Amino acid sequence: MDSKFAFAFLLFYFLMSSHSVISQTSGKVNIGESLVTMDQNLSWLSPSKDFAFGFRQLNDNDDFFLLAIWYYKIPDGDIVCYAKGGNPAQRGSKVELTADRGLVLKDPQGTEIWQSNFGTGRVAYGVMNDTGNFVLVNINSESPALWESFSHPTDTLLPTQAMKIEGILSSRKSVTNFSQGRFQFRLLSDGNAVLNPINLPSNYTYDA
Ligand SMILES: *[C@@H]1O[C@H](CO)[C@@H](O)[C@H](O)[C@H]1NC(C)=O
Numbered sequence: 220m221d222s223k224f225a226f227a228f229l230l231f232y233f234l235m236s237s238h239s240v241i242s243q244t245s246g247k248v249n250i251g252e253s254l255v256t257m258d259q260n261l262s263w264l265s266p267s268k269d270f271a272f273g274f275r276q277l278n279d280n281d282d283f284f285l286l287a288i289w290y291y292k293i294p295d296g297d298i299v300c301y302a303k304g305g306n307p308a309q310r311g312s313k314v315e316l317t318a319d320r321g322l323v324l325k326d327p328q329g330t331e332i333w334q335s336n337f338g339t340g341r342v343a344y345g346v347m348n349d350t351g352n353f354v355l356v357n358i359n360s361e362s363p364a365l366w367e368s369f370s371h372p373t374d375t376l377l378p379t380q381a382m383k384i385e386g387i388l389s390s391r392k393s394v395t396n397f398s399q400g401r402f403q404f405r406l407l408s409d410g411n412a413v414l415n416p417i418n419l420p421s422n423y424t425y426d427a
């Protein structure tokens with residue numbers, strides 16, 4: 220092969236492949252992009268690949284997937300946030316990023332089973348941030364995020380994630396069952412942070 224041609228080809232190849240690496244890992248999710256659960260843990264990654272947002276299979280070979288955020292680089296990395304009160308979705312479920320309603324989760328029959336509620340506004344795009352926060356960016360850039368996973372903590376707070384007054388972290392049933400468990404960590408409006416058990420299913424809170 221002519222060496223100039225080979226050099227140009229290699230340069231071209233290098234530019235193309237580095238470009239595709241960058242676009243795959245920008246953390247940005249465009250309107251209309253979707254993930255459908257199949258046999259894999261499909262996800263959108265943060266730029267550093269530390270965090271993934273998507274479907275995580277609960278047990279090997281089973282048909283249930285949690286819409287969640289987890290540590291991606293660590294094998295079996297901990298799930299740090301999950302949607303739908305920890306209720307898993309069936310194989311064939313789909314999550315899509317829409318402009319008017321944000322993230323919309325549908326079951327295999329196409330019935331909507333969860334969405335990221337944010338009132339009014341339009342989403343420009345989504346970002347899986349390196350901090351572990353999945354952010355829906357407002358099309359009106361003067362305003363803050365329309366919705367972010369950091370405002371909906373489940374059982375974990377990540378570094379830089381603030382706990383808001385009247386915020387609740389809730390334990391789960393077990394390692395593989397993400398339904399609400401019997402223990403809570405709450406930041407009360409009087410400024411006290413408390414750990415308390417609750418009664419299920421009434422949610423009555425016992426003394427701290
Ligand atoms: C999905 O991830 C879980 C937890 O890391 C793992 O047990 C399971 O084997 C993975 N499933 C597939 C199909 O890769």
Ligand SMILES: *[C@@H]1O[C@H](CO)[C@@H](O)[C@H](O)[C@H]1NC(C)=O
Pocket residue numbers: 346348349350354356
């Ligand atoms: C992502 O997190 C960084 C801090 O690590 C922050 O500066 C940036 O604004 C965040 N991006 C979005 C879209 O929230």
Ligand SMILES: *[C@@H]1O[C@H](CO)[C@@H](O)[C@H](O)[C@H]1NC(C)=O
Pocket residue numbers: 283307392396397398
């Ligand atoms: C989790 O536990 C709850 C309450 O015990 C039960 O109703 C539910 O079916 C369990 N979910 C899974 C996926 O096993």
Ligand SMILES: *[C@@H]1O[C@H](CO)[C@@H](O)[C@H](O)[C@H]1NC(C)=O
Pocket residue numbers: 304399420421422
């Ligand atoms: C208890 O709290 C959970 C989680 O916030 C909620 O889904 C459920 O409806 C509550 N149950 C009752 C009886 O209020």
